[in-house]
Amino acid sequence: MLPLWLAGKVFRAQARGPSKRIDLLSSTVSGTPPAHPEGEIKRRDFLFLAAGALTVVGAATAAWPFIDQMNPDKQTIALGVPIDVDVSGIEAGQQIIVAWRDRPVFILHRTPENLKTLKEPQVVNDLRDPDSKQMQQPPYAANWHRSINPDYLVVVGICTHLGCIPHLTKAGAAELGASWQGGYFCPCHGSKYDLSARVFEGVPAPLNLPVPPYHFVDPKTVRIGANPKGSNWSFNAIEQI
Amino acid sequence: MAVETNNKLVKWIEYRLPVFSFYRHFLVEYPAPKNLSYWWNFGSLAGFMLVVQIVTGIVLAMHYSPSATLAFSSVQGIMRDVNYGWLLRYIHATGASMFFMVVYIHLFRGLYYGSYKRPREILWFMGVIILLLMMATAFFGYTLPWGQMSFWGATVITSLFSAIPVVGHAITSWLWGGYAIGAPTLNRFYALHYLLPFVIVAAVALHLWALHQHGSNNPLGIDVKGPQDTLPFHPYYTVKDLFGITIFLIFFCYWIFFDPGALLNPDNSIMANALNTPPHIEPEWYFLPFYAILRSVPNKLIGVMLLGLSVCVLFLLPWLDTSPVRSGKFRPIFKQFFWIFVIDCVILGYIGHLPPIGPAKFYGRIAAIYYFLFFFVILPFVGWFERPKPMPESISQAVLDKKAKRAGTEKA
Ligand code: HEM
Ligand code: FES
Numbered sequence: 009m010l011p012l013w014l015a016g017k018v019f020r021a022q023a024r025g026p027s028k029r030i031d032l033l034s035s036t037v038s039g040t041p042p043a044h045p046e047g048e049i050k051r052r053d054f055l056f057l058a059a060g061a062l063t064v065v066g067a068a069t070a071a072w073p074f075i076d077q078m079n080p081d082k083q084t085i086a087l088g089v090p091i092d093v094d095v096s097g098i099e100a101g102q103q104i105i106v107a108w109r110d111r112p113v114f115i116l117h118r119t120p121e122n123l124k125t126l127k128e129p130q131v132v133n134d135l136r137d138p139d140s141k142q143m144q145q146p147p148y149a150a151n152w153h154r155s156i157n158p159d160y161l162v163v164v165g166i167c168t169h170l171g172c173i174p175h176l177t178k179a180g181a182a183e184l185g186a187s188w189q190g191g192y193f194c195p196c197h198g199s200k201y202d203l204s205a206r207v208f209e210g211v212p213a214p215l216n217l218p219v220p221p222y223h224f225v226d227p228k229t230v231r232i233g234a235n236p237k238g239s240n241w242s243f244n245a246i247e248q249i
Numbered sequence: 250m251a252v253e254t255n256n257k258l259v260k261w262i263e264y265r266l267p268v269f270s271f272y273r274h275f276l277v278e279y280p281a282p283k284n285l286s287y288w289w290n291f292g293s294l295a296g297f298m299l300v301v302q303i304v305t306g307i308v309l310a311m312h313y314s315p316s317a318t319l320a321f322s323s324v325q326g327i328m329r330d331v332n333y334g335w336l337l338r339y340i341h342a343t344g345a346s347m348f349f350m351v352v353y354i355h356l357f358r359g360l361y362y363g364s365y366k367r368p369r370e371i372l373w374f375m376g377v378i379i380l381l382l383m384m385a386t387a388f389f390g391y392t393l394p395w396g397q398m399s400f401w402g403a404t405v406i407t408s409l410f411s412a413i414p415v416v417g418h419a420i421t422s423w424l425w426g427g428y429a430i431g432a433p434t435l436n437r438f439y440a441l442h443y444l445l446p447f448v449i450v451a452a453v454a455l456h457l458w459a460l461h462q463h464g465s466n467n468p469l470g471i472d473v474k475g476p477q478d479t480l481p482f483h484p485y486y487t488v489k490d491l492f493g494i495t496i497f498l499i500f501f502c503y504w505i506f507f508d509p510g511a512l513l514n515p516d517n518s519i520m521a522n523a524l525n526t527p528p529h530i531e532p533e534w535y536f537l538p539f540y541a542i543l544r545s546v547p548n549k550l551i552g553v554m555l556l557g558l559s560v561c562v563l564f565l566l567p568w569l570d571t572s573p574v575r576s577g578k579f580r581p582i583f584k585q586f587f588w589i590f591v592i593d594c595v596i597l598g599y600i601g602h603l604p605p606i607g608p609a610k611f612y613g614r615i616a617a618i619y620y621f622l623f624f625f626v627i628l629p630f631v632g633w634f635e636r637p638k639p640m641p642e643s644i645s646q647a648v649l650d651k652k653a654k655r656a657g658t659e660k661a
Binding site (some may be wrong): 075078079080081084088105107109110111112166168169170171172173183195196197198210211212213214244248249 | 421423427523544605
């Protein structure tokens, strides 16, 4: 589009009358000064611009393979299939980290006390997006606990700031002060998230941690990377990893 | 500037490709201001470091494997098994630090003496482009050993692009060639790390071409008025530059032989692990001030934009500084703000190194604000109201005055 737009602009400028710069150009091309009267468009000018525009489009087309080769290749994409994880061994209050698509996925078994903090005004009022309005989770996890079964939080453990892995940090951890109710703390630039991986205000991370598509195959097994029946939500729809 | 010689071979070549007169013109006769101080040594030192990095880099490449499974162990192999491999790697790894140190001093020199002012704007631009290329090269190089810092540094820096609205996500996955930093990323970074230093060589050639168009600036910042103000480059400045390189090599060797670890990060001796971020990640010292600016902003997009602006503002410098006087010597007010700025950059660097909690965050914000105030407020305004000190008529006059003064005090 850009080359065409440019060509059109130059073309109209010419139609308005010979400006100095374009005269210079066409005289070097033709060798004879084009003494066309005001307002007249020469066939050569048209050919010159049309050929120029086509060259630009052609060059852009030829460049595409050189750019696209850097995108994820077929093998990499093929390895991004769903994985099954047995969650029955995770004690309440514990978390495991599994790798899905080269990224860490947190599976946190939340205790009833953990779940209580998610509704505490002291926590909720400090969150950027307490109601999960931003598209950082599938519709079936857009609730107060950001999960399918409130006992298990499943999120991609990549800080939405610049990609470090936040640490699960228990309530009362010394470096985060007495009011800390437990959640995730990112060591890189200090972003904080609650126990639903909702981001706090005043930190550099802009968004909640993303929830991947997942469902329970049976009460013990989570399948990460595949939606529950009836949903065709795409992980690419999230705002940002 | 014909070459005077009777040597048939030289004449034969010169007639077809005038390399000898080119060499004479640029390195022998080239008239340089006679009052250049040691601050003018850092250009040749930077050129020397570029050569050192390229030579050591090419030999390291003979032993290095750019694959995610082998990279880490091949670097360990360089350290333990390859003959003198430890030396080559230490020269290259600490050399990157030396290169940045030299270039930063070179840059602050230009800032103090107004070397970016008319007619040297393009010379200055080429310098900033070289700095940007160096940053990219050093960043790519730092991922190659594939240690924990390599991996997480690369993750943080490439994720800067995810701040771009709408297309950010597509750009990062294009940069990575996968869902995250991984084997494809390492391969392409290696290809680029090999390429960019040669692009730097080309940029340096343009930098020198622009330099030779109007000649060096000098500590007085006034124009050369005639041959009485200059000296031929050879032998005066060739010898001075070689002397500078000798002293610099002593300093450089201290780091290579006695304390290479001070410039490397111990976390990088642990192999990259995509499932574990080290408790404290930080970039190499030469990126710390910019990193501190990034961290002092609690908004991702604005933080990334200010990070970019903090380097790119250097392109605007010729227009932000409104004073017609080049040298800081004659600018009593600018001079003070300049030194505060230097200290500010050091403070930013120190804060970039601290963990991102507590009072460091507050001081980081103040230092970041001064950084931008200096460029966008202080430089334009000081130029308007400052009254410069009287300047000498010419370079040779200033040199003679100084001599006369010294002779006077000796007599007394
Ligand atoms: C502008 C010049 C250059 C700079 C600033 C630079 C910088 C760096 C840095 C910072 C590292 C990481 C060192 C470490 O922690 O181990 C590195 C590694 C490496 N560089 Fe360069 N480099 C430059 C030129 C080159 C060139 C021309 C080559 C030629 C192929 C090269 C090949 C390598 C290799 C193979 C490694 C990995 C081995 C190692 O880590 O020591 N470099 N470079
Ligand atoms: S990457 Fe987590 S705070 Fe920056």
